[in-house]
Amino acid sequence: MNKITFKKSLFSGIRQTALLTTTALVLFACSNDDDDNPMPVEEEETITTMSITLAPEGGGEAITFQSRDLDGDGPNAPEITVSNLDANTSYTGSIELLNETESPAERITPEIQEEDEDHQFFFAPTGSLTGSSYADSDGNQNPIGLIFKLNTGAAGDGSLTVTLRHLPKKPNDGTLADAGGETDIAQTFTVIVE
Template sequence: MKNLKSIKTIKLLALFFVSSLTLVSCSSDDDGDHDDHDHEEELITTVTYTLSDGTNVVTLTFQDLDGEGGEDGTSTVSGPLAASTTYTGTLQLLNETESPADNITLEVEEEGDEHEFFFSSTINDITITKDDMDVDGNPIGIESTLTTGAAGTGSLTIILKHEPTKPNDGTAAAAGGSTDVEVTFPITVQ
């Protein structure tokens, strides 16, 4: 009988030991390096570029509510841009699979030193200047100025890069990093 009690005690101690190992292995890794978070790529379902000349507003919207791999996204442009006109531009990124929609723009702004927007147009007479800066004085591109020249038709491409080389030459190809989003809008200047 005494032998049976010893076996039960040993089993109980073994169970306690295994349980304590499990608890220790599941504890958080508190190594003090709180800046080394995994930056999981956020789902961006909607990109809106709003352009205003002070009187007129032109809105360029791309929406892909099911994300990559599903149905193709759609782009809409609310109207033509005026020739020889300067517009202030603001970008907004949303994840509309969440309710309410998650404003990804806030994260891009907060992590501005790790992000940058790049603009390119097939219409030669369009210039775009990035008006906002990260903590190091490098451009982000959430706020911009777009200036049109002569009339024409073509496209405007907007690319958001994650961890690009900063400073860079202003082109997405030379900046490196990974592409978080890339959208192209058909535009008309008249």
């Protein structure tokens, strides 16, 4: 082998080794340790139905508000059912959430209870619905809203908007603007107080 051939062969070998080393470094540098332990993806809950049971604190028959939207984001509006409320009364409310696209219907409420630190209901009463307050809390003593209080004033009209937020900031000032997060479900119920 002459000197020129030997130098070309040596140079070619060095070049190949450098190329292989560079490729290995790039692959190693670009590898993601998280690929071995991917973060679990939390599926968003499908909520078709919100039922609110309101029991008068002084005794009497409980009533129900319900929003049922079986086609989700489809063209049909939710079916809303409400009953009249009594004037100057305090109610204890409880919320039940369902996914009725499943058969049998899937209860979402236990998921909310299990992930209570990641969820919060927000209440916006207007008109003759004079106020609301929380009656339950998560492990950090922040409100959830699966159980709540609702007060009525004088006879008239009013509305109650109920919004469930996923991953809100906790604690917050009780408003959607401060809480952030994503809305899982929101519904306004128009009510007559008599």
